[in-house]
Amino acid sequence: MAIFTVLPTKSDPNAGDSMAILRSLIAEPVSVVYLIVGKPRGIERMLEIAIGRAEAFPGTRRVVYAPDTSVLDASLLDEMQDALPGSAKVVSVVYGLEDTIAAALRSGDAKRRLQVELAFAIGEQQDDEEGLT
Amino acid sequence: MIPSSRARRLVLLLPLLTIAACRTVSPPSPPDQSDTGLAQTLSVEERTHDGEQNAIDSQRHLGPLDYRSRVRIDPDREKLRQLAAGSTQSDAIAAESDQEAQELVETRRLIDSLQDYVRLSRRVDADVQAMRSQGLEASRREIEALKDAVRQRAEVTERLIRVLSSALEDYARSEGLRLDTDPETGDFLNSATEEFIFDFEDRLLPDGEPLSIAVATELIEFRVQTLEKRIARDREAIESGRDAHRLKLLAYLVNSAGERSRLHIENYDTLETGGGNAPKSLLGIPEKRWEEVQRRFALSADWARFLNDLRDDDSDLRKRLRDFSRELRTKLGDFVRSLGDRLEEFAVADLDELATVLEDNGAGADLVTRLRDLATRFRSVKGNFDTLRTEVETLLDDLGNDRLTDPSQVFALAKRVGTIPTRLGTVVEEIRGVARELATVEALIDTAIEGLTPAVKSVAQTLRANLQDLAIDALREAVPMFDDYPAVSNFVTSLGQELAAGGFTLGLSENVEKEDIGAELADDVIERPIDEVLPGAFNLDRLASPGERVEIVAQLVSGEEGKPPLAEHRQTLEVIGRGLYPTLDSHVIFANRQGRGRRRFVNGTPVPRDDESFQAAPGVSWTLHYRKEEETRESDGWAPFWNGLDPGLGLNVAALNFDDDAVEIGVGAHLTILGDLLQVGYGWNLSVGEDQDYFFVGIGLVEALNVSGLGNVQKTP
Numbered sequence: 001m002a003i004f005t006v007l008p009t010k011s012d013p014n015a016g017d018s019m020a021i022l023r024s025l026i027a028e029p030v031s032v033v034y035l036i037v038g039k040p041r042g043i044e045r046m047l048e049i050a051i052g053r054a055e056a057f058p059g060t061r062r063v064v065y066a067p068d069t070s071v072l073d074a075s076l077l078d079e080m081q082d083a084l085p086g087s088a089k090v091v092s093v094v095y096g097l098e099d100t101i102a103a104a105l106r107s108g109d110a111k112r113r114l115q116v117e118l119a120f121a122i123g124e125q126q127d128d129e130e131g132l133t
Numbered sequence: 134m135i136p137s138s139r140a141r142r143l144v145l146l147l148p149l150l151t152i153a154a155c156r157t158v159s160p161p162s163p164p165d166q167s168d169t170g171l172a173q174t175l176s177v178e179e180r181t182h183d184g185e186q187n188a189i190d191s192q193r194h195l196g197p198l199d200y201r202s203r204v205r206i207d208p209d210r211e212k213l214r215q216l217a218a219g220s221t222q223s224d225a226i227a228a229e230s231d232q233e234a235q236e237l238v239e240t241r242r243l244i245d246s247l248q249d250y251v252r253l254s255r256r257v258d259a260d261v262q263a264m265r266s267q268g269l270e271a272s273r274r275e276i277e278a279l280k281d282a283v284r285q286r287a288e289v290t291e292r293l294i295r296v297l298s299s300a301l302e303d304y305a306r307s308e309g310l311r312l313d314t315d316p317e318t319g320d321f322l323n324s325a326t327e328e329f330i331f332d333f334e335d336r337l338l339p340d341g342e343p344l345s346i347a348v349a350t351e352l353i354e355f356r357v358q359t360l361e362k363r364i365a366r367d368r369e370a371i372e373s374g375r376d377a378h379r380l381k382l383l384a385y386l387v388n389s390a391g392e393r394s395r396l397h398i399e400n401y402d403t404l405e406t407g408g409g410n411a412p413k414s415l416l417g418i419p420e421k422r423w424e425e426v427q428r429r430f431a432l433s434a435d436w437a438r439f440l441n442d443l444r445d446d447d448s449d450l451r452k453r454l455r456d457f458s459r460e461l462r463t464k465l466g467d468f469v470r471s472l473g474d475r476l477e478e479f480a481v482a483d484l485d486e487l488a489t490v491l492e493d494n495g496a497g498a499d500l501v502t503r504l505r506d507l508a509t510r511f512r513s514v515k516g517n518f519d520t521l522r523t524e525v526e527t528l529l530d531d532l533g534n535d536r537l538t539d540p541s542q543v544f545a546l547a548k549r550v551g552t553i554p555t556r557l558g559t560v561v562e563e564i565r566g567v568a569r570e571l572a573t574v575e576a577l578i579d580t581a582i583e584g585l586t587p588a589v590k591s592v593a594q595t596l597r598a599n600l601q602d603l604a605i606d607a608l609r610e611a612v613p614m615f616d617d618y619p620a621v622s623n624f625v626t627s628l629g630q631e632l633a634a635g636g637f638t639l640g641l642s643e644n645v646e647k648e649d650i651g652a653e654l655a656d657d658v659i660e661r662p663i664d665e666v667l668p669g670a671f672n673l674d675r676l677a678s679p680g681e682r683v684e685i686v687a688q689l690v691s692g693e694e695g696k697p698p699l700a701e702h703r704q705t706l707e708v709i710g711r712g713l714y715p716t717l718d719s720h721v722i723f724a725n726r727q728g729r730g731r732r733r734f735v736n737g738t739p740v741p742r743d744d745e746s747f748q749a750a751p752g753v754s755w756t757l758h759y760r761k762e763e764e765t766r767e768s769d770g771w772a773p774f775w776n777g778l779d780p781g782l783g784l785n786v787a788a789l790n791f792d793d794d795a796v797e798i799g800v801g802a803h804l805t806i807l808g809d810l811l812q813v814g815y816g817w818n819l820s821v822g823e824d825q826d827y828f829f830v831g832i833g834l835v836e837a838l839n840v841s842g843l844g845n846v847q848k849t850p
Contacts, residue, residue, distance in 0.1 A: 029276050056342055059260070
């Protein structure tokens with residue numbers, strides 16, 4: 001499996017497969033998925049950092065980018081937003097070893113390598129139903 | 134001449150004052166600012182004049198202390214150190230320092246383990262990749278084992294990342310950068326900070342690498358240095374905090390009027406007792422007490438004159454009261470009368486009737502209700518005013534009459550005068566409210582009348598005209614009169630105040646010296662660092678008298694100026710005499726001259742006493758008391774009762790005025806009870822030729838006034 005995956009947009013013919021692709025990546029054994037959604041300011045740096053940190057541990061880390069949030073289930077987006085308390089906008093989440101959201105980042109955090117590395121590390125420690133850290 | 138009942142009233146006043154005194158002679162409640170921790174660092178010991186040593190529990194309030202004793206206060210250096218170290222500030226610093234020390238150990242270890250971390254990380258990841266390259270054929274057990282390995286690696290990663298984050302933040306701060314972020318996005322608010330952080334992180338965590346060992350080492354070493362500096366600074370703060378803690382000891386002597394004077398504590402102040410000379414005493418009474426009794430004697434003389442003036446119709450006091458009465462009658466009386474006249478004219482009946490007419494002919498319910506409310510409000514105002522007017526008139530009569538025979542009547546009058554301005558003010562405000570409401574409804578009334586049938590309209594118009602003449606116009610004319618009210622109110626208030634105190638030299642509080650308030654800040658206090666504390670000691674001999682109190686104040690202070698004490702302990706002790714001891718006090722006595730003042734009977738009918746019966750006079754009393762031991766095995770069961778009653782036997786000198794205005798000296802013997810509060814005796818006027826002897830009762834004025842709340846109430850500062 002590739003380290004970096006871009007999900008189809010609404011205009012793509014396979015837009016309807018987006019959720020299935022995402023779910024299959026999340027379900028991959030011994031892997032953590034760093035999902036970035038939308039087109040927030042500084043998205044290029046966010047992607048660059050996420051991919052760079054995933055390449056440091058290519059065995060376990062994956063990056064998925066969903067530029068078009070309309071291809072994702074509303075429940076998934078809600079779940080992402082609920083991962084952080086308050087009204088801060090979540091732009092990326094990490095699905096941990098046990099395939100649930102383990103960490104969430106705001107746009108400013110997603111542009112910092114230390115924060116992204118920390119999010120990956122938290123996802124990689126996820127154990128059973130431990131859930132969000 | 135006064136009727137004999139007046140003399141009886143004067144004598145009756147004594148027990149009343151006594152009851153008031155006894156009711157309120159309760160020990161002051163323990164000070165609420167005491168710090169038991171500081172109390173436990175102090176040992177207090179009394180050494181009596183005959184060499185006996187008594188330990189005093191430093192936390193016991195109002196324990197006994199002999200008036201001739203020396204008191205030693207021994208601070209425990211080690212306990213003080215512990216108390217200082219345990220102060221909130223030091224605790225917080227020490228806790229923080231411990232946490233930093235622990236972090237320092239762990240951070241140092243990280244430098245050595247960076248290579249291992251990178252190696253381990255790569256190996257774990259290689260194992261996972263190997264599993265994948267085998268086409269995911271691994272068993273569930275193998276997958277779980279790989280997950281565990283990944284978790285262990287990630288745990289180390291997280292610890293490492295958190296340390297590196299803290300280090301980088303320290304580094305940025307050391308460069309003078311602010312780390313504030315937008316709470317919504319997490320973006321740095323300062324672009325220079327963002328650039329610095331991004332650049333550093335890009336080098337620390339390069340693409341495809343677990344981390345740069347060189348950059349990580351640099352950061353961790355910086356963190357180590359920061360922690361080392363912080364720990365050193367904390368230790369310094371704790372040490373300097375301990376060094377800076379100082380102990381202050383002060384002692385006060387508090388007399389029965391609440392006056393405080395500082396006592397010299399050896400090693401803790403630079404005060405010198407009596408200008409370096411040993412304190413003096415006369416007849417067993419300290420010099421200071423003689424001075425105090427001199428002041429009390431002057432006060433007793435004022436009171437005696439006041440009491441005698443009240444009984445004398447021709448005295449200046451009585452003339453002034455009559456003048457007051459006339460002035461008050463002119464100002465307050467006129468105002469009240471004119472206001473009353475206005476209110477009498479008010480057409481409340483017309484108001485009611487008009488409301489009924491309008492209601493019967495379908496006028497709005499709102500208007501009718503408002504008119505009825507107005508009538509009700511007015512009746513209430515009128516009722517209040519009538520009561521007040523009656524009281525004012527009675528007061529004016531009482532002020533000018535000749536029935537004032539004791540101070541309580543003057544105080545009662547003052548109280549009555551004092552309530553008038555507020556009550557009158559309430560009436561004035563109520564009338565203003567009625568006037569405003571009437572003005573508001575005038576137009577509504579006119580509109581309502583216009584809608585009536587011609588027959589009813591004429592009745593309503595008549596009522597409306599009456600209302601206009603009697604109520605609306607009357608109130609309009611009355612309202613400007615209210616402008617005079619503040620002047621009347623001010624006059625009555627100041628009269629009340631003058632009656633209560635100023636005119637009669639009863640300002641006892643003016644006689645109280647305010648020395649030593651805030652003496653804790655005085656320059657002559659020596660603050661001893663806790664490593665240099667010494668025992669403190671003070672003497673009471675020839676300084677204190679039984680009935681007074683000693684207050685010991687200990688403060689643990691920091692070196693910083695203007696900061697409140699870190700801990701404070703206050704202990705009050707009761708100064709007593711043990712065995713036989715003398716007291717000196719001033720009394721107001723009521724002397725009943727025998728002979729001319731003695732009750733005579735002519736043909737079985739009592740002859741009225743003359744002006745000299747129970748004449749008030751100031752006196753000074755020297756009294757011997759005996760206190761039974763209560764705390765020893767030998768003490769008998771009566772000791773508490775005997776000591777509570779505290780009887781005394783002694784001599785009295787009084788400044789009498791039997792025959793003329795010249796001062797006459799009387800000497801007598803007396804018995805006292807309740808710590809010289811009440812006195813009864815027999816004496817001889819040395820300055821007159823006949824009917825020299827007199828019977829007298831007396832009262833310790835200062836004590837009685839203070840405890841009954843009429844004077845400067847004794848308080849524990």
